[in-house]
Amino acid sequence: MKQNKPYRLIISGGGTGGHIFPAIAIANEFRQRHPDAQILFVGAQGKMEMARVPEAGYKIIGLWISGIQRKLTWKNLLFPFKLVFSYLRAVTILQRFKPHAVIGTGGYASGPIMMAATRLGYATVIQEQNSFAGLANKQVASRVKKVCVAYEGMENYFPKEKIVLTGNPVRKDLLEIDSKRNKALNHFGFDANKKTLLIIGGSLGARTINKSILKNIEKLQETEVQIIWQTGKTYYASCKEALSKYDLRRVRLHDFLKEMDMAYAAADVVISRSGALAVSELCIAGKATILVPSPNVAEDHQTKNAMALVNKDAAVLVKDIEAMNSLVDTALTVLFDEVRCQRLQTNIKALARPGATSDIVNQIEELIK
Secondary structure (H helix, E strand, O other), rough: OOOOOOOOOEEEEOOOOOHHHHHHHHHHHHHHHHHHHHEEEEEEEEOOOOHHHOOOOOOEEEEEEOOOOOOOOOOHHHHHHOOOOOOOHHHHHHHHOOEEEEEOOOOOOHHHHHHHHHHOOEEEEEEEEOOOOOOOHHHOOOOEEEEEEOOOHHHHHHHHEEEOOOOOOOOOHHHHHHHHHHHHHHHHOOOOOOOOEEOOOOOOOOOOHHHHHOOOHHHHOEEEEEEEEEHHHHHHHHHHHHOOOOOOOEEEEOOOOOOHHHHHHHHHEEOOOOOHHHHHHHHHHHHHEEOOOOOOOOOHHHHHHHHHOOOOOEEEEHHHHHHHHHHHHHHHHHHHOOHHHHHHHHHHHHHOOHHHHHHHHHHHHHHHH
């Protein structure tokens, strides 16, 4: 369905930062190459993409869609109705916007729009961040034109002839953090002579990581470590209240970090979950990293993501069940071991795929030019 310029793209992905930020990175790269391009996002009503996408400068339309709850609940009864309603809404959006291509990065809203786009004959690309394919992407894989993946061996989920190994798209500002350290320390009001620990539990936060830090906050303060801490919106108020009795001059508490380049640039060591996007960003950032895989994910894929780094001496793994007792001690050991820090930084940097976003946009351009 090739038409004249300016190009029009629909991009859909959301629910978590792992789906949203790759989508925004793709949009930014495409717009840099085609400044007059019209780009429309499609998300899920009430989810974080409805705020994050406009902040990035793009228009977004929300569908009435959500996932199936794992526990028994009356909300699951609404799912078939939401799916049909969202599919019909997606058809209307496509017919009105008439995109040259439709790109899906996974998440609730990605399913209806990609199903509609493939059935109506639009050029389609999906991008899968994980080593274990998400439901929305698996549903449409046989009908899309291209499948961009971050891991080898994805033939188990997608048609081999459609797979392109690109890596995960990351925000462009992370590619140049080495030159931003002094600026970043000033941004957070930190001392360049003290160690800085960045704590991120994913865009929605991580309960175990937050509880582990709270339990050991006095130990961290005794070492005079500077802390940048993204709690997630759900946990922000409780963490702030729990910290109220402590000296917080060296703690920067955030529900969500918008300027991740500044956070990575300031950090000496990072504590993080091991979602696919987080791992890709950490490789680009090249920071010594402690990974705490979430146990609440399909096929335990976060542990697989983490082990891909651990096996190359590019990260340290702390199990979720052990984090309360060992996470902070492990982080401090790494933080004050200069030789180990440098080795972890070198090894994780070697695994980066800085050209991933460009490679994905190349695939999109092949379909529409």
